Amino acid sequence: MTTDTASDETRVDLDIDATTTIPQLTAGAPATLVAREVSAWFGNHQVLDNVDLTMAAGQVTALIGPSGCGKSTFLRILNRMHELVPGASLAGEILLDGQDIYDLDRRPIESRRRIGMVFQKANPFPTMSVHDNVLAGLRLTGRKTPGKNGAAELVERSLRSAGLWEEVKARLGTPGSSLSGGQQQRLCIARALAVRPDVLLMDEPCSALDPTSTRRVEETIRSIAGEVTVVIVTHNMQQAQRVSDNCAFFLAAEGQPGYIVEQGPTGELFENPRDERTSDYVNGRFG
Amino acid sequence: MSTLTEGPPAPVPVRDRRVIKSRPTTSDRTFVAAARSAAVSTLVIMGLIGVFLAIGAWPAIKQQGFSFVTESQWLPEAGTFGISSLLWGTILVGLFALIVAVPVSFGAALFISEYAPRSIKKALVTIVDLMAAVPAVIYAIWALFFLQERLLSVAQWLSVHLSGLLPFLSVEVPDSPSSYTSSAFIAGVAVGFVVMPTMTSVMREVFSQAPTGEREGAIALGATRWGMIRSVVIPFGRAGIIGGIMLGLGRALGETIVVFAIISPMFEFTTHPLESGTNTIAAHIAIRYSESSGVALSGLLGAGLILFLFTLVINTFAGVVVSRSRSGAATEI
Numbered sequence: 001m002t003t004d005t006a007s008d009e010t011r012v013d014l015d016i017d018a019t020t021t022i023p024q025l026t027a028g029a030p031a032t033l034v035a036r037e038v039s040a041w042f043g044n045h046q047v048l049d050n051v052d053l054t055m056a057a058g059q060v061t062a063l064i065g066p067s068g069c070g071k072s073t074f075l076r077i078l079n080r081m082h083e084l085v086p087g088a089s090l091a092g093e094i095l096l097d098g099q100d101i102y103d104l105d106r107r108p109i110e111s112r113r114r115i116g117m118v119f120q121k122a123n124p125f126p127t128m129s130v131h132d133n134v135l136a137g138l139r140l141t142g143r144k145t146p147g148k149n150g151a152a153e154l155v156e157r158s159l160r161s162a163g164l165w166e167e168v169k170a171r172l173g174t175p176g177s178s179l180s181g182g183q184q185q186r187l188c189i190a191r192a193l194a195v196r197p198d199v200l201l202m203d204e205p206c207s208a209l210d211p212t213s214t215r216r217v218e219e220t221i222r223s224i225a226g227e228v229t230v231v232i233v234t235h236n237m238q239q240a241q242r243v244s245d246n247c248a249f250f251l252a253a254e255g256q257p258g259y260i261v262e263q264g265p266t267g268e269l270f271e272n273p274r275d276e277r278t279s280d281y282v283n284g285r286f287g
Numbered sequence: 288m289s290t291l292t293e294g295p296p297a298p299v300p301v302r303d304r305r306v307i308k309s310r311p312t313t314s315d316r317t318f319v320a321a322a323r324s325a326a327v328s329t330l331v332i333m334g335l336i337g338v339f340l341a342i343g344a345w346p347a348i349k350q351q352g353f354s355f356v357t358e359s360q361w362l363p364e365a366g367t368f369g370i371s372s373l374l375w376g377t378i379l380v381g382l383f384a385l386i387v388a389v390p391v392s393f394g395a396a397l398f399i400s401e402y403a404p405r406s407i408k409k410a411l412v413t414i415v416d417l418m419a420a421v422p423a424v425i426y427a428i429w430a431l432f433f434l435q436e437r438l439l440s441v442a443q444w445l446s447v448h449l450s451g452l453l454p455f456l457s458v459e460v461p462d463s464p465s466s467y468t469s470s471a472f473i474a475g476v477a478v479g480f481v482v483m484p485t486m487t488s489v490m491r492e493v494f495s496q497a498p499t500g501e502r503e504g505a506i507a508l509g510a511t512r513w514g515m516i517r518s519v520v521i522p523f524g525r526a527g528i529i530g531g532i533m534l535g536l537g538r539a540l541g542e543t544i545v546v547f548a549i550i551s552p553m554f555e556f557t558t559h560p561l562e563s564g565t566n567t568i569a570a571h572i573a574i575r576y577s578e579s580s581g582v583a584l585s586g587l588l589g590a591g592l593i594l595f596l597f598t599l600v601i602n603t604f605a606g607v608v609v610s611r612s613r614s615g616a617a618t619e620i
Contacts, residue, residue, distance in 0.1 A: 079507060081503060081506070081507060084503070084506065086405055109509050109510070109511055110509075112506065112507055112508070112509040113508075113509030116507065116508070117503075117507035119500060119503065119504065119507075121500050123498070123500035123501050123503070123504040124504075125501060125504070125505075125518060125519065125522075126501070127522050136505075136508065136518065137508035137509065139518075140505055140508050140509065140510035140511075140514045140515075140518055141508065141509045141510065141514075142514075188504070191504075191508070192507075192508070195508060195509065
């Protein structure tokens with residue numbers, strides 16, 4: 001398992017780089033995200049119990065498991081989206097490079113700026129152009145867009161990283177809503193990458209996409225891994241195998257909170273699961 | 288075993304197309320007929336009102352000709368009367384109503400839909416909706432016995448301090464409070480309170496419909512709540528904002544009893560809206576209706592016709608704006 005020692009050094013380099021030249025697409029400083037003893041509730045209903053998981057820097061971690069086992073809730077806890085649901089609460093801590101993102105001194109917006117998210121359903125800002133959608137994160141967080149040329153370069157680089165550039169370069173001015181579903185999802189990935197997050201969370205990003213678009217998004221995930229830590233929720237076993245380095249299998253009994261049954265390198269989890277339930281699930285015998 | 292199609296299909300000869308038609312059931316037909324007649328009847332009633340007004344107004348319009356629109360005095364006995372000063376007063380009152388109501392409604396709607404804690408949100412929605420249902424005469428009493436005298440000092444302050452910069456704010460006797468008592472300004476502000484709940488309600492409704500996906504998208508990018516509102520909620524609700532304002536304006540133009548309570552009727556083009564004395568079409572009809580007959584009554588119907596057309600145009604415009612928008616068309620993104 002990778003540790004989080006390497007990332008601090010890299011971070012310093014890139015921050016200097018960012019202030020002197022056009023910002024790099026991602027910080028290039030993927031951060032390790034550690035969940036410690038995380039439990040979660042909606043009102044009085046507990047949905048997660050005592051989850052420990054280390055999402056290694058620069059790697060892709062897949063969260064798998066049947067519906068209703070708390071994967072998405074866990075993912076939303078990782079960038080403080082969980083608390084937007086009325087009545088939601090949690091216990092435990094989430095450490096981003098060693099610092100608890102739920103620390104009372106830290107604003108949620110600071111954590112969200114470093115931990116981006118792509119949703120199940122593509123949600124580009126429909127009235128903004130493709131170009132403006134990519135830059136929306138910078139504008140929303142009050143950061144300066146890096147001049148006209150810098151902006152153009154950032155847009156191109158973000159869209160290239162998301163595997164969308166060739167398809168949209170001739171129509172950057174058209175509204176985000178005019179793209180196809182798969183393109184919209186990749187636009188959302190580009191939008192998330194443009195703010196140079198350390199971590200990118202993806203909540204079933206391909207569940208509404210056709211096989212071709214799914215392949216493009218998976219290629220994108222593989223190509224950005226290394227620059228950014230990726231955590232992806234997926235229902236698709238093949239997809240978890242194709243894109244992830246590590247895997248965590250969540251399970252919940254009927255009416256009980258979800259927990260992690262087994263976690264480890266993806267290859268081992270799929271070929272040599274130690275728990276019978278994992279074996280049954282990854283081989284498609286339930287779920 | 289699967290079958291394969293070999294080669295491109297051969298060109299086919301022209302074929303007879305089948306008739307595709309479904310026969311509705313009796314209950315469907317009955318329901319459609321009932322719904323259709325209800326829908327048509329609203330249009331018919333609307334049209335009949337217009338026709339009734341036009342027929343009633345005809346003698347006056349025939350006698351006055353085009354001067355019915357340009358004449359400012361209302362002296363039916365002398366044979367000169369027109370609606371131009373009334374129309375102008377109506378517009379002035381409507382404008383002041385908007386100046387007061389739009390910012391308050393916008394802020395209240397945003398607060399209720401975006402900021403209010405869940406515990407008081409429902410109560411606020413109910414209160415605003417109840418306020419929209421309060422009869423205008425209640426507002427009129429409140430305006431007459433409470434608001435009017437309290438607005439005098441506001442009007443006086445505006446006149447004394449700003450009339451140098453904005454000459455239209457001046458009045459003839461700035462020191463006397465009675466110069467301000469029954470002005471277009473005070474009437475407009477009072478009408479503003481009447482239309483505020485309606486505007487708030489319409490705006491809040493569209494704000495709350497802004498898609499969760501886009502809201503979360505903005506927040507996940509690190510936006511503040513205000514940033515999210517600016518980039519998602521307001522663009523989404525833009526048509527609702529315009530629609531709400533137009534709907535409010537439509538009501539403000541037709542508001543009768545509140546204006547009636549405040550103003551002292553005057554038939555001039557007042558360019559000093561803080562000065563006492565103005566008139567609106569609706570208030571004028573209410574004041575003169577009982578004492579008019581013959582061509583004077585016909586003239587009132589003519590004034591009503593103009594107001595009818597005016598509000599019709601504004602509401603139609605609002606309807607078009609709203610229905611062309613995302614929020615109005617209720618499109619699922």
